[in-house]
Amino acid sequence: MEEFHTNIGENIKRIRKERNLSLDKTAEITGVSKTMLGQIERGKSAPTITTLWKIASGLRLSFSSLVSQYKPSVTIVKKKEVNPIVENNGQYRVYPLVPYNPEQQFEIFSVTLEPGCEHIADPHSTGVEEFILVNEGTLEVVVNEQVYVVEPEDTLIFKADRPHIYRNIGDRMVKCSIVIHYSSQ
Amino acid sequence: MEEFHTNIGENIKRIRKERNLSLDKTAEITGVSKTMLGQIERGKSAPTITTLWKIASGLRLSFSSLVSQYKPSVTIVKKKEVNPIVENNGQYRVYPLVPYNPEQQFEIFSVTLEPGCEHIADPHSTGVEEFILVNEGTLEVVVNEQVYVVEPEDTLIFKADRPHIYRNIGDRMVKCSIVIHYSSQ
DNA sequence: ATAATTCAGACGTTATATTGCACGTGTGTG
DNA sequence: CACACACGTGCAATATAACGTCTGAATTAT
CATH class of the missing domain: 1.10.260.40 (lambda repressor-like DNA-binding domains)
Structure with a gap:
C-alpha cells in the first residue's frame, strides 16, 4: 500500500x-x-x-x-507471483496472499512444509488467533505441550499468543492456508 | 485538541x-x-x-x-469561560460546550436568543441531525415551512440538511442546548 | 462584450518530518 | 575490571509538508 x-x-x-x-x-x-x-x-x-x-x-x-480504502470489487492473487518467505533451509515456505492492513484486522498466508520439516513459531501478541486450514498432507501442531493432528479438509483454531510448533511427520508435502486475526486490542 | x-x-x-x-x-x-x-x-x-x-x-x-484519545474521567466546562459566537447583533449567542472531534461524531452548544430574535440557519450537509433541548422560554423552529413550538423541558429532533429558522416570539430570554450529530457517511 | 469574481493549480519560501550516524547510559558476561 | 551489547536519545543533513502569493482559466455579473 x-x-x-x-x-x-x-x-x-x-x-x-x-x-x-x-x-x-x-x-x-x-x-x-x-x-x-x-x-x-x-x-x-x-x-x-x-x-x-x-x-x-x-x-x-x-x-x-x-x-476508508477504495476496494476494487474483484482482485485475483496468483501464488506463482508471490515471493515466499523461506525458512528452515527452504523446507518451510510462507506465501503472503492477503497482507495485513490497519483496516482489515487479519492476514492470509499459504504455507508449505516439506516432509520431515519442523518449524518453531514465535508467540504472537495477546489476542491473536490462528485458523489453519489443511489442504494436503497431515499437519501436526503443538500448542501448550499438546499435540494436535490436522488432516486434510480439517481446520485448527487456536490462540497464538504462546509458542507453537508446526510439524510434517508424513512423507508427502503439507499445504495449508493460515488466517491470522489480530484483535483490535 | x-x-x-x-x-x-x-x-x-x-x-x-x-x-x-x-x-x-x-x-x-x-x-x-x-x-x-x-x-x-x-x-x-x-x-x-x-x-x-x-x-x-x-x-x-x-x-x-x-x-484513540485518552479521555480524562471527569471534565467540567464552565459556560462563563467559553467565548460565544455572536450573531444578529448579539441577540443570538452560541456557546460551544463540547467541540466536534473526529472520534465523537457530535458537538454540543448552549444557545441564547433574546426576545424577538430571529435567526436563519444555513442547512447542514445530508445526514446531520439536530436535537434541541429548551431550558427556558419558548422557542419557535421553522423546518420545511412548518412551525414547531418548543416549550421548556421539551426537545425537538429534526434532520438539519435543510434551511431552518429559530425564533424567540416570547418576552423572555430563550436558553436551549443543541446537540448536532454528523453521520459517518 | 467587458469587467469582476471565483476557482484550481504553479512557484518560491519556510517549517518540520524523516533519516543515518554517533554518543551516553545502563546491564550483564568473560 | 574490561568488554560487549542493547537501548534510548541528540545532532546534522535531507526530504518534503505547509504556507502565502501569483497566474490563467472558467464562470458570473453588469
Whole structure:
C-alpha cells in the first residue's frame, strides 16, 4: 500500500464536491491552506496527522470516512507471483496472499512444509488467533505441550499468543492456508 | 485538541512496551527509523499518514487503536469561560460546550436568543441531525415551512440538511442546548 | 462584450518530518 | 575490571509538508 494517501485525497475531494465547497472555503473552514488541500487531493503530498485532524474536524468527518480504502470489487492473487518467505533451509515456505492492513484486522498466508520439516513459531501478541486450514498432507501442531493432528479438509483454531510448533511427520508435502486475526486490542 | 499527536505517541509507546519491543526492533519491523519512532513517542514530531500506516501495519494495529484519545474521567466546562459566537447583533449567542472531534461524531452548544430574535440557519450537509433541548422560554423552529413550538423541558429532533429558522416570539430570554450529530457517511 | 469574481493549480519560501550516524547510559558476561 | 551489547536519545543533513502569493482559466455579473 505505497500510494495510501491518494485514497484520502480522493475521499476529501469527493466529499468537498458533494458539499459544493471550493478549496478556498475548505481552507477557511479547516484552517489548512488551499495549496496543501489541493496537493493532498491530488496525492502530491501526504498530510501529517495534525493537518488530517484539522480537515476531519473542520469538515465534521470521522477518521474512518477519510482513510476508508477504495476496494476494487474483484482482485485475483496468483501464488506463482508471490515471493515466499523461506525458512528452515527452504523446507518451510510462507506465501503472503492477503497482507495485513490497519483496516482489515487479519492476514492470509499459504504455507508449505516439506516432509520431515519442523518449524518453531514465535508467540504472537495477546489476542491473536490462528485458523489453519489443511489442504494436503497431515499437519501436526503443538500448542501448550499438546499435540494436535490436522488432516486434510480439517481446520485448527487456536490462540497464538504462546509458542507453537508446526510439524510434517508424513512423507508427502503439507499445504495449508493460515488466517491470522489480530484483535483490535 | 492542539496536542493531538502526543496521544498517538503514548499509544505507540504503551503497545511497544507491552510487547517488549525495542526501538530498533520496531524500526526493523515497521520500516520507520528508530529516531522517528522515538520522536513520535515523545510527541516531538507529528508523523505523516504514510508513516503512521507503516507503524500500524508493522505492529498489526488498527488506526483506531492508535488515534484513540485518552479521555480524562471527569471534565467540567464552565459556560462563563467559553467565548460565544455572536450573531444578529448579539441577540443570538452560541456557546460551544463540547467541540466536534473526529472520534465523537457530535458537538454540543448552549444557545441564547433574546426576545424577538430571529435567526436563519444555513442547512447542514445530508445526514446531520439536530436535537434541541429548551431550558427556558419558548422557542419557535421553522423546518420545511412548518412551525414547531418548543416549550421548556421539551426537545425537538429534526434532520438539519435543510434551511431552518429559530425564533424567540416570547418576552423572555430563550436558553436551549443543541446537540448536532454528523453521520459517518 | 467587458469587467469582476471565483476557482484550481504553479512557484518560491519556510517549517518540520524523516533519516543515518554517533554518543551516553545502563546491564550483564568473560 | 574490561568488554560487549542493547537501548534510548541528540545532532546534522535531507526530504518534503505547509504556507502565502501569483497566474490563467472558467464562470458570473453588469
